[in-house]
């Protein structure tokens with residue numbers, strides 16, 4: 009896999025997984041299994057590696073909170089943790105980004121991004137671009153930008 013950015017297959021996976029509901033992802037998984045006789049997750053794991061693979065697998069498990077509840081205290085905490093995992097340190101702790109971006113609901117995330125802007129003085133998109141590269145950057149950007 010190229011580190012320069014997403015190739016066609018990776019871009020396709022990012023498009024499909026970053027913005028779908030849990031129900032849609034479950035349907036995609038079931039369809040894939042029926043059509044190809046194997047799990048999409050196994051194929052994704054065969055074709056990708058590292059943090060990008062972990063993000064895709066996390067999205068494939070369809071475990072995102074789908075309520076519209078914003079937990080204020082948690083949103084502030086999430087924003088702080090993302091800041092500390094990225095801009096505030098040498099290198100990047102990508103797991104923190106994954107934990108927030110792949111799990112929290114959309115309303116909550118919007119609140120996190122707002123809080124993040126206050127703490128860091130940057131948009132989350134800017135920080136993702138500064139802290140990540142390649143497919144990982146692409147998938148986090150897709151999650152950060154898309155209406156989940």
Ligand SMILES: [Ca+2]
Nearest residue numbers: 094095097099
């Ligand atoms: Ca950093």
